[in-house]
Amino acid sequence: MKADTEKLKSLRDDFIGQWGAMGSQWGISRTMAQIHALLMTSTRPLSTDEVMDELAISRGNAHTNLKELVAWGLVRIVVRKGERREFFEAEKDVWQIFITVARERKRREIEPALSVLRRCADGSEDMTSEEGRAFFEQMRQLEEFVELTSKMSDRIASMKHGFAVQMAAKLLG
Amino acid sequence: MKADTEKLKSLRDDFIGQWGAMGSQWGISRTMAQIHALLMTSTRPLSTDEVMDELAISRGNAHTNLKELVAWGLVRIVVRKGERREFFEAEKDVWQIFITVARERKRREIEPALSVLRRCADGSEDMTSEEGRAFFEQMRQLEEFVELTSKMSDRIASMKHGFAVQMAAKLLG
DNA sequence: CACTGGTTTCAGTATTTACTGAAAATTCGG
DNA sequence: CCGAATTTTCAGTAAATACTGAAACCAGTG
Numbered sequence: 001m002k003a004d005t006e007k008l009k010s011l012r013d014d015f016i017g018q019w020g021a022m023g024s025q026w027g028i029s030r031t032m033a034q035i036h037a038l039l040m041t042s043t044r045p046l047s048t049d050e051v052m053d054e055l056a057i058s059r060g061n062a063h064t065n066l067k068e069l070v071a072w073g074l075v076r077i078v079v080r081k082g083e084r085r086e087f088f089e090a091e092k093d094v095w096q097i098f099i100t101v102a103r104e105r106k107r108r109e110i111e112p113a114l115s116v117l118r119r120c121a122d123g124s125e126d127m128t129s130e131e132g133r134a135f136f137e138q139m140r141q142l143e144e145f146v147e148l149t150s151k152m153s154d155r156i157a158s159m160k161h162g163f164a165v166q167m168a169a170k171l172l173g
Numbered sequence: 174m175k176a177d178t179e180k181l182k183s184l185r186d187d188f189i190g191q192w193g194a195m196g197s198q199w200g201i202s203r204t205m206a207q208i209h210a211l212l213m214t215s216t217r218p219l220s221t222d223e224v225m226d227e228l229a230i231s232r233g234n235a236h237t238n239l240k241e242l243v244a245w246g247l248v249r250i251v252v253r254k255g256e257r258r259e260f261f262e263a264e265k266d267v268w269q270i271f272i273t274v275a276r277e278r279k280r281r282e283i284e285p286a287l288s289v290l291r292r293c294a295d296g297s298e299d300m301t302s303e304e305g306r307a308f309f310e311q312m313r314q315l316e317e318f319v320e321l322t323s324k325m326s327d328r329i330a331s332m333k334h335g336f337a338v339q340m341a342a343k344l345l346g
Numbered sequence: 347c348a349c350t351g352g353t354t355t356c357a358g359t360a361t362t363t364a365c366t367g368a369a370a371a372t373t374c375g376g
Numbered sequence: 377c378c379g380a381a382t383t384t385t386c387a388g389t390a391a392a393t394a395c396t397g398a399a400a401c402c403a404g405t406g
Binding site: 030031058059064 | 393394395396397398403404
């Protein structure tokens with residue numbers, strides 16, 4: 001069916017575009033998110049040149065963002081025997097993607113935040129002025145909360161998909 | 174103790190700076206995050222001019238970001254009787270902050286994402302090609318997952334702080 | 347060991363996003 | 377209404393970020 005091929009292409013472009021836009025709201029570069037979307041919806045690994053063509057971007061841009069995705073652990077490099085160039089393939093399992101993103105964001109955002117909060121809490125611990133006490137309390141509460149969040153995220157990430165979903169279902173029931 | 178006053182100021186500046194940096198990693202403007210940090214660690218509501226001075230920013234910038242914080246629901250406007258100008262005060266309760274941010278991010282990011290995923294899943298539902306099937310499956314899985322996340326976030330946001338913490342503790346235990 | 351196909355780097359440029367400062371609008375007491 | 381105190385808007389500019397394209401690099405091959 002010819003119509004389907006066309007339609008699929010346009011749906012896919014829609015997805016890629018929107019996923020890219022979403023990415024930039026989160027602190028992720030638009031291109032990186034687009035490449036991710038492209039690879040997630042590809043039935044086979046793609047070469048750098050295919051990515052460049054599909055998204056109409058430069059080689060440098062494609063290269064940098066592909067490598068960044070590999071660094072995040074969202075994309076794998078695939079080598080075909082007899083082929084010299086590299087191909088790229090995205091992780092497609094949603095739970096796995098979630099865990100990967102959670103781990104990476106934790107490392108890049110939560111940990112630094114925690115260290116600031118600890119520093120501020122420790123530094124103000126034995127102040128006696130009203131202002132000092134209030135500051136200490138605020139920092140301590142933030143620290144406690146962020147720490148809890150961080151531990152929860154570890155715990156959830158270590159669950160099997162099925163178990164997590166089951167738990168979620170119970171919670172929602 | 175004079176030393177404490179100095180130290181507090183520098184700790185606070187540290188916090189404000191780092192919170193601002195964090196903010197820009199998330200898709201929030203640096204200034205907005207800094208103002209939020211400033212107000213969170215203030216023992217009293219501040220005027221626009223105080224915010225401008227403290228952070229060395231322009232009136233326009235201060236104004237825009239204060240209003241944005243109010244729109245998010247993270248900051249309240251306070252009027253003092255006999256005073257014409259407005260003062261601003263941040264929500265300090267960590268759980269409340271969390272809920273507010275979660276709700277807002279859901280509205281701005283999750284909902285739009287869901288609508289794309291639905292559109293893509295619906296549009297490809299009855300395609301028969303291998304590519305079409307794969308695309309549909311991927312969209313459906315993403316949709317399902319995002320939907321679950323969204324419901325969970327609603328559920329958690331509707332809990333009392335104490336209850337949520339208790340549940341977290343059990344989960345971590 | 348030079349050639350080919352491919353990857354990596356990066357200076358320069360374009361795009362996006364955030365900020366300034368001053369003018370315009372609004373509010374309110376007199 | 378008038379004018380002083382404030383808030384709001386926004387055109388212009390600055391800063392941050394992302395992208396290009398070409399050159400340098402690297403790894404197999406004949």
